[in-house]
Amino acid sequence: MGAVDTSTPPPAAPTSKVRAGGRRLQPNEIRGLIAMAIVVVIALAVLPAILSVYWVTVLTAVAYISVTALGLNLLMGRVGLVSLGQIAVLAMGAWIFSKLSFSTGLPYPIVLILTGLITMVLGTLVGLPALRLSGLYLALITLMLAGAITIALRTMQFPNGGPGFLGNDPNSSAAVRRPSIAMSDPAFFRYTVIVCLIMFLIALWHVRGKAGHAWAAIRQSEPAALAAGVNITLYKLWAFALASFMTGVAGGLMASDVGRLYAISFPTDKSIVLLAVVLMGGIYSLWGALIAGAFYSLLPALLNDWGLPADLLTILFGVGIIQVLLTAPGGLAQQFPRDMKNLGKLIMRLFRRSSAPPDDGRAPA
């Protein structure tokens, strides 16, 4: 080994040529933004016009369940934390929204934001002591709390303008209100889509920014994250808070969508189903949340339409969990573009082969 020569300076690196200007958008990011814009335009302009009211309400559910799934997607994909109780949090959000909605006369957007904030605080309170536990114990605590909430709701039921703190009058059939600008089902669908878009943009802003970098560091190596000055507990809590906020808002939208809420709509196994669809949709891309919402709310409606039992889906989702954990942790959101690309390549190859003349001397068939 020769002596290390430190007398000559290192050669100038060619990175200087990209220094001018800020960071340019990567091609896949541009594609993603365009895709998002297309989806939103179709949802707002096209779908309500061509679909029946029933399907519009189904898609409304897809929208707010996607937001719930987005919260779980961020928790699992970004920070590696598993919550087995997000549907219970959704129920909590729905409860809080109903309560505020009936007890106060505040404008709809304010109630929605307040619901998100209160749910966020409650979710963070749960997260705070639980963060010291390892992943498995944290997941189990969320499962247990979800079970507890489900049981409590069975007794408490949902506020519907009745008396007292619990606000439930079993004889009343008052519906949770909708925003005055979006009373009809198609109008409320559009309203929901806009709120969902805002939630996704908030998620995107986080993932692309400081929080996303911190989360990526935490997920790869906690010592490396600490060495970069990341306050790990804070950022894990922040993920919890964000997921809870979004799920709370989703709960509010759900409350307005269905109008009358019942505890039996939020059984414990639905939280497991949500976990399954979020995994299957893919936790490493925000699109996975949208796919998850479609699995959770659209597929059962389709199966129903075709006369098939929805239980088949439960079985499918169970298989899906195992399959994703075994083989494709990126889920569909990662698999699908790859499959499409492979399919595209295959098609191109076939196309070229059939149109090019044979070159081995044989006469064409």
Next chain:
Amino acid sequence: MPSWQDFQPFIVTGLALGGVFSLSGVGMVVLYRATGVLNLAYGAVGAMGAFIAWALINDHGWPEGVAYLVCILFGGVVTLAYGMAFGPPLAGREPLVKAVATLGLALILLGAMSWIWSDKARSMVLPTTKEGFYVGDVLVNYTQVIGLALGIGVTAFTAAFLRYTKLGTGMRALADDREITATLGVPVRRVEAAAWFGSGILSGAAGLLFSNLVGLDAATLTFLVISSVAAALIARLQSLWVTLAAGMFIGLVTAMATPILSISQYRDMAPFVIATIALLFLSRHGSLATAKGAR
């Protein structure tokens, strides 16, 4: 506040229930120690076994004893099948991943049960439930006795099994260090299979007993696993005797809350609340982060 008289029947129910919680808790702890898998499908497996037994008796006229045996065996076989199919490919992953995978099994079984039997109310009454005796003023049926007896008995038997038999020692070795155990010539696959099958048998038995003590409903039975998990967690997924104690405690608290009208409707929250408090208390000293079970 209800009187001592009013509590008595609930003490009996609580002891029986607690016994079965401990029974399934022990099954979970043994499996976890041997394989690192916390089987959250435990309740679903037992539930399905119970449903199969019900169907055999009521739809196909099979004799009860055989049907119950089928239920218990079903638990063992399905759990073993899962373990053999998905245990090895997931063996290197963290405990959280392995536990979430079992949730996949739980969903498959839940979906199957819902599809085949739907949500109609059913009941399955074991012959032992129809016979009983009096302790003071309280009627105790034999199913409850079995519940309590099995809880204590299985705990004792399993503890002895783990300590004194070759298979049991193999399981304990696996719990300590899988790789080294393999190099020591312990037949890892066989020991794991025994752990899967054994815990499955216990889940089948628990399912049968729960269907009597609680009711024959797929979702309820499936998520009773949470109470068993609670007992196992309080034992830090390690000690069988603590699992027994915790299971009994949870069973008693849940049952004894019944006559207290102000909280009666919330009594099913007891296992969750107890386990959450216990976990948070245990984590205070950082003991969960360093305990083997928390890997």
Next chain:
Amino acid sequence: MIDIQGLTVRFGGVVPLDGVTVRFEAGTCGLIGPNGAGKTTFFNVLSGFVAPAAGSVKAFGEDLLALAHFRRARWGLRRTFQTEQAIEELSVVNNVAMMLEHVPGGGGPAARREAALEAIEFVGIDVDPDVQVGTLGARDRRLVEVARAVVGKPRLVLLDEPAAGLPDEETEHLGRVITRIPQETGAKVILVEHDMTLVGACCETTAVLDFGKLIASGPTDEVLRDEHVIKAYLGTEEPA
């Protein structure tokens, strides 16, 4: 100037660091010793991952141990790891720029990117800065880690075997970069290395650990010739 007094670490029955007292003056200092000597444990104490059983660490007059681990980066502590820990999912520039996200005065996104690009250029990485680190080879990943260590205003840079596994030309390049760090950033550097030529080229002074104890410290060429140090590395057979 880094002043270590009586630093002791105990893990159960093991004592990885035993009463280490040493002073690191300005510039680049080496920290060497056979495997298991306690060098990485020493770094882990400085990083805050390990709490010492006894002893103090004063850096530029400030008590470093009083700071929570994640606050030390803010204070100006930087470190690389034996197995490099650049964040694979992020781009090169984001890996480096994120070091400035958690310190006050890091500036806005444009300023951070600018500073990151300067650091990337300084260490001599010549790939597209917006490329994911996961796609890079070992040499570039290692350099990304070093860039993370020099960006911003570091005060103390800990390099843990940065040349491990690198071929000779890369080690030379690394040596050139390391030597320039104190001049360009004003930071003090402590270099843990097994490659003695690198240590000789970069470090004015060197300390030596063996079984958790300090067995030598002083000007590098003297230390490298010290017979106790050589004995620690090679071992000797004492006559019975």
